[in-house]
Amino acid sequence: MTNGTREITYRDAVREAIREALLADPRVFLMGEDVGRYGGCYAVTKGLLDEFGPERVRDTPLSESAFVGAGIGAALGGMRPIVEIMTVNFSLLALDQIVNNAATIRHMSGGQFAVPLVIRMATGAGRQLAAQHSHSLEGWYAHIPGLKVVTPATLEDARFMLAAALADPNPVLIFEHVMLYNRIGMLPPDAGPVDIRSAIVRRLGKDVTLVTYGGTLFKTLDAAEELSKEGIEGEVIDLRVLRPLDTETVLASVAKTRRAVIVDEGWRSGSLSAEISARIMEGAFWELDAPVGRVCSAEVPIPYPHHLEEAALPQPSAIIAAAKTTLVS
Amino acid sequence: MNDSHAQKPHLSREHLLALLRAMVRIRRFEEKCAELYQQEKIRGFLHLYIGEEAIAAGAMQALAPTDAVVATYREHGHALARGVSMDAVMAEMYGKAEGCSRGRGGSMHLFDAATRFYGGNAIVGGGLPLAVGLALAEKMDKRDGIAACFFGEGAVAEGEFHECLNLAELWRLPVLFVCENNLYAMGTRLERSESQPDIHVKAQSYNVPAEVVDGMDVVAVEAATRRVCAAIRSGGGPALLECRTYRFRAHSMFDPQLYRDKAEVEEWKHRDPIERLASWMRGMGVLHDSDVAAIEAEVAAEIEHGVAFAESGHWEPIAELTREVYAAEFAQ
Numbered sequence: 001m002t003n004g005t006r007e008i009t010y011r012d013a014v015r016e017a018i019r020e021a022l023l024a025d026p027r028v029f030l031m032g033e034d035v036g037r038y039g040g041c042y043a044v045t046k047g048l049l050d051e052f053g054p055e056r057v058r059d060t061p062l063s064e065s066a067f068v069g070a071g072i073g074a075a076l077g078g079m080r081p082i083v084e085i086m087t088v089n090f091s092l093l094a095l096d097q098i099v100n101n102a103a104t105i106r107h108m109s110g111g112q113f114a115v116p117l118v119i120r121m122a123t124g125a126g127r128q129l130a131a132q133h134s135h136s137l138e139g140w141y142a143h144i145p146g147l148k149v150v151t152p153a154t155l156e157d158a159r160f161m162l163a164a165a166l167a168d169p170n171p172v173l174i175f176e177h178v179m180l181y182n183r184i185g186m187l188p189p190d191a192g193p194v195d196i197r198s199a200i201v202r203r204l205g206k207d208v209t210l211v212t213y214g215g216t217l218f219k220t221l222d223a224a225e226e227l228s229k230e231g232i233e234g235e236v237i238d239l240r241v242l243r244p245l246d247t248e249t250v251l252a253s254v255a256k257t258r259r260a261v262i263v264d265e266g267w268r269s270g271s272l273s274a275e276i277s278a279r280i281m282e283g284a285f286w287e288l289d290a291p292v293g294r295v296c297s298a299e300v301p302i303p304y305p306h307h308l309e310e311a312a313l314p315q316p317s318a319i320i321a322a323a324k325t326t327l328v329s
Numbered sequence: 330m331n332d333s334h335a336q337k338p339h340l341s342r343e344h345l346l347a348l349l350r351a352m353v354r355i356r357r358f359e360e361k362c363a364e365l366y367q368q369e370k371i372r373g374f375l376h377l378y379i380g381e382e383a384i385a386a387g388a389m390q391a392l393a394p395t396d397a398v399v400a401t402y403r404e405h406g407h408a409l410a411r412g413v414s415m416d417a418v419m420a421e422m423y424g425k426a427e428g429c430s431r432g433r434g435g436s437m438h439l440f441d442a443a444t445r446f447y448g449g450n451a452i453v454g455g456g457l458p459l460a461v462g463l464a465l466a467e468k469m470d471k472r473d474g475i476a477a478c479f480f481g482e483g484a485v486a487e488g489e490f491h492e493c494l495n496l497a498e499l500w501r502l503p504v505l506f507v508c509e510n511n512l513y514a515m516g517t518r519l520e521r522s523e524s525q526p527d528i529h530v531k532a533q534s535y536n537v538p539a540e541v542v543d544g545m546d547v548v549a550v551e552a553a554t555r556r557v558c559a560a561i562r563s564g565g566g567p568a569l570l571e572c573r574t575y576r577f578r579a580h581s582m583f584d585p586q587l588y589r590d591k592a593e594v595e596e597w598k599h600r601d602p603i604e605r606l607a608s609w610m611r612g613m614g615v616l617h618d619s620d621v622a623a624i625e626a627e628v629a630a631e632i633e634h635g636v637a638f639a640e641s642g643h644w645e646p647i648a649e650l651t652r653e654v655y656a657a658e659f660a661q
Contacts, residue, residue, distance in 0.1 A: 027470075029469065055469065058500075060496070061492070061495060061496060061499065063492035063493075063495065063496060065458060065488060065489050065492055066457075066458050066461060066489060066492030066493050066495075066496045067458075067496065068458070069455075069457070069458020069459055069461065069462060069489070069493075070458050070459075070461045070462035070465055070496065071462060072458070072459055072462055073447075073458060073459040073460060073461055073462020073463040073464075073465065073466070073476070074462040074463070074465045074466045074469070075462070076397075076447060076459065076462065076463060076466070077397065077462065077463045077464075077465070077466025077467065077470070077476075078466055078470060079465070079466045079469060079470070081462075096452055096455055096489075097455070097458055100452050100455055101450070101452075101455060101458075101459060105440075105447075105448070106653050106654070106655070106656070107433055107653045107654050108430060108433055108434045108438045108440065108448070108449075109430050109431075109433070109434065109438070109440035109442075109448065110428070110429075110430040110431025110432070110433050110434070110440065110653060111431065111652070111653035112430070112440050112441070112442040113440060113442060113447065114656060145651075145654050146654055146655070148655075168656075168659050169656040169659060170655050170656055170659055244660075
């Protein structure tokens with residue numbers, strides 16, 4: 001490309017971000033299961049061990065609670081750890097450390113101690129990995145005061161959210177959807193830096209607001225493209241940050257379109273989509289022309305066979321149908 | 330300071346008096362806390378360390394100000410022995426803004442940055458990974474501090490104990506694991522929960538050097554801690570001390586103690602660490618009634634000051650409720 005725009009995968013963008021962080025700050029180090037010699041279970045960290053050595057790219061035992069807690073302790077001790085957990089399902093083995101320590105220590109210590117820790121993990125379904133490797137539990141973490149939760153969907157966010165997370169003195173959880181790693185696209189030379197505060201409008205539209213994040217962003221954009229062919233202009237909001245939620249961007253869009261559909265790969269019951277729906281109700285009830293719609297995963301542990309897995313997940317067809325429903329009422 | 334100097338306690342009269350004073354200070358502070366609890370000045374959970382004072386008082390002697398300390402929800406003694414001011418601890422017991430955790434933590438969550446005291450962790454086993462990480466930071470940043478982690482024998486049933494001993498040894502991290510084995514995890518006696526009740530044996534299975542110490546003997550605890558810390562500081566990796574002790578009081582203020590015989594409690598009280606040191610010192614002719622009176626008077630005055638400090642402290646304004654959930658400039 002003559003203007004410096006280059007082709008890159010999401011995976012390589014994340015790797016570049018980690019490499020840049022390791023180069024920029026000697027306090028930064030990476031640890032997790034198979035991040036070193038193996039190169040990462042999704043090959044994100046391939047090559048980093050050779051470049052930075054085993055002190056700064058640390059393979060850990062299969063001890064999620066110990067190495068996540070050690071990340072918290074190292075952050076308390078002045079380091080800037082990046083901890084990788086293979087998938088969100090495995091993070092449940094470290095839930096005590098994340099919820100009872102990382103999220104509480106600043107407040108519980110009266111502000112004396114900070115936990116400047118970044119935890120990266122894969123989330124989501126689509127690879128036929130069945131019910132213990134495919135769930136979308138980022139909404140659970142977004143329930144917890146003291147944590148920040150971010151969901152890079154675009155190449156630019158994959159490339160630059162990490163630096164913003166490391167600059168933040170709070171514990172930040174980064175959720176990378178497994179179906180995004182192979183996604184390829186163009187990154188302009190002037191891309192980044194990005195913030196981890198705000199949602200962003202990824203497609204402008206006047207008829208219905210489609211709120212989503214992470215792995216369902218591109219399905220939602222595809223749905224908006226199809227709707228456009230039928231003369232329905234969907235405005236697509238990428239939340240980017242699940243905690244703290246940028247409610248204002250959502251409400252500003254709903255004030256314009258008067259309709260909203262939330263697309264979330266998490267389950268519907270007790271979910272992030274329920275939270276966003278409630279905030280729209282609290283902040284824009286009188287602006288609404290239709291009930292808020294939701295497209296979520298079916299209430300089932302994600303099954304193995306391809307056709308059942310796809311049936312369980314939000315799909316463009318369901319998003320299109322939900323958007324149309326808001327327009328007929 | 331040469332190594333042999335660092336490894337042995339100085340059994341001078343002054344040092345022994347300091348150990349006695351450290352234990353009496355914890356004992357009287359907690360007796361006052363129990364009284365204040367009855368008066369409803371202190372609420373929530375209150376876990377007393379009475380009977381176990383020799384461990385905190387002895388072990389802290391071997392730690393440097395640059396070391397990090399992680400403790401449990403039964404940590405008043407550790408905070409006081411570490412040097413957190415009694416005023417700030419008492420104010421925290423009250424929940425006042427002048428408390429060492431700004432009132433946000435209470436009895437179970439004492440924190441103090443100045444003395445590198447990282448809490449007060451009320452999830453059994455939850456502090457161990459923090460200590461491993463604090464030790465990792467020391468090692469990676471090429472500092473010479475160690476992380477000391479105090480926990481009860483109940484924690485050895487948690488996966489975190491096993492994960493952390495393995496990781497600390499695998500990475501040769503400077504962690505001092507101090508297991509305060511008071512025989513009961515709340516109401517469950519060790520033999521009723523462990524297939525292998527000898528905790529030091531478990532540590533050895535991870536190649537972590539471990540020894541058993543009489544936790545009712547403050548001099549023995551100090552000597553063992555100094556010895557083990559010298560090995561850790563010289564790059565020997567982590568070590569574990571199993572201090573055998575006994576809690577004289579209930580698990581918490583809500584505990585009717587149906588699970589143990591009164592006779593057993595009485596028997597252990599004959600091994601009271603304070604009485605034991607005092608009578609040993611008397612036998613050697615280095616403790617006089619006037620010394621005891623002076624210590625008691627000094628401690629009583631400090632406690633009185635602490636109570637007055639806590640009483641005159643202020644309640645955090647409700648407007649400050651959500652302060653320190655996030656760093657202010659990043660809170661949004």
